[in-house]
Amino acid sequence: MTEFAHRVEQVSISGIRKVFEAAGEDAINLGLGQPDFPTPAHAREAAIEAIETGRTDAYTSNKGTLAVREAIAGRYDADYGQAVDPEDVIVTAGGSEALHIALQAHVDPGDEVLFPDPGFVSYDALTHIAGGTPKPLPLREDLTLDPATVEAAITDDTAVFVVNSPANPTGAVQSEADVREFARIADEHDVLCLTDEVYERIVFDGVHRSPFEFAESDNVVVVSACSKTYSMTGWRLGWVVASNRRIERMLRVHQYGQACASAPAQYAAEAALTGPQDCVEEMVSAFENRRDVVLDGLTDAGLEVPTPQGAFYAMPKVPDGWCDEVIDRGVVVVPGEAFGANGAGYARLSYATGMDELEEALEIMREATRALSR
Numbered sequence: 001m002t003e004f005a006h007r008v009e010q011v012s013i014s015g016i017r018k019v020f021e022a023a024g025e026d027a028i029n030l031g032l033g034q035p036d037f038p039t040p041a042h043a044r045e046a047a048i049e050a051i052e053t054g055r056t057d058a059y060t061s062n063k064g065t066l067a068v069r070e071a072i073a074g075r076y077d078a079d080y081g082q083a084v085d086p087e088d089v090i091v092t093a094g095g096s097e098a099l100h101i102a103l104q105a106h107v108d109p110g111d112e113v114l115f116p117d118p119g120f121v122s123y124d125a126l127t128h129i130a131g132g133t134p135k136p137l138p139l140r141e142d143l144t145l146d147p148a149t150v151e152a153a154i155t156d157d158t159a160v161f162v163v164n165s166p167a168n169p170t171g172a173v174q175s176e177a178d179v180r181e182f183a184r185i186a187d188e189h190d191v192l193c194l195t196d197e198v199y200e201r202i203v204f205d206g207v208h209r210s211p212f213e214f215a216e217s218d219n220v221v222v223v224s225a226c227s228k229t230y231s232m233t234g235w236r237l238g239w240v241v242a243s244n245r246r247i248e249r250m251l252r253v254h255q256y257g258q259a260c261a262s263a264p265a266q267y268a269a270e271a272a273l274t275g276p277q278d279c280v281e282e283m284v285s286a287f288e289n290r291r292d293v294v295l296d297g298l299t300d301a302g303l304e305v306p307t308p309q310g311a312f313y314a315m316p317k318v319p320d321g322w323c324d325e326v327i328d329r330g331v332v333v334v335p336g337e338a339f340g341a342n343g344a345g346y347a348r349l350s351y352a353t354g355m356d357e358l359e360e361a362l363e364i365m366r367e368a369t370r371a372l373s374r
């Protein structure tokens, strides 16, 4: 018998790809989920030096080199005042693998996983791959996730709820009060809060807080990565931080699926995390300027758009046929339904693209909106 596994048959290739394929070659691409900045030179150089001196020829420890785990642990101390033991960190192939091992280690067939809808596409797919049952949750009008919605959706079968702040595809940042509530819910209901913080450093308004800071139990697993913060999506370098018993379970999945994260990427990450951080500040300030331009442009076009407070996405409410109209005119945007059923009637725009292209794209969106309202 060569039938495919039911878990995998339930997953389809991301709707985002389909949009790219539909767009012309010289289209302005506002569909991409990665920064348009180079990886910092000191990170690249650290990888080159490690390669040239032969330090990347062998497997590293399964969890990652001690030096990069110390660098990651050091950031939690510096950014959140949280002491993290480097033994409680696993370095992974991007935030993607981190989410995968967290769900594999905590979800049994039939267990429910709650996550935001619209939300990052991996939560639904990885839940299926773990044999679990996806439970998408609607968002508030401002596109944040209401802790009360999470609490009301918890059943005896709930294993995990996912929090993602700042969020893809909405750019929404959860308030400290919400984050404290997520921590309380994880403690009181004894369910795991999987907090996806890959955009943690890209915040314009307010401050990023983590449920990890507030939980009294060990029911929080933190996922983050160098991908967005240091424009290192191609390096594939992320991590999980959790209590030792949870790390030991996730390590079983990581060890057999991955052995260790790529060694050159680990050296680059160590340099990125411990080196000068002004490159991050410059990138965030460029994103903030663009966010303001996008917000003004969309509002001028007559679209309603909740103010994104972080990441590099905006999610306006759009009329029927808007995405097709915009894509036909040469600007790639992603229809909201690619991020879940509740994304219908929205579009995701990424502003990880130069200001000139962005302004041109906004003009095209204005024309497309006008054409539709005629």
Ligand SMILES: Cc1ncc(COP(=O)(O)O)c(C=O)c1O
Pocket: 033, 093, 094, 095, 096, 097, 120, 164, 167, 168, 196, 198, 225, 226, 227, 233, 237, 238
């Ligand atoms: C919310 C969110 N989590 C995780 C990831 C995965 O990141 P990585 O490239 O580190 O695997 C992404 C990538 O777009 C994302 O948007």
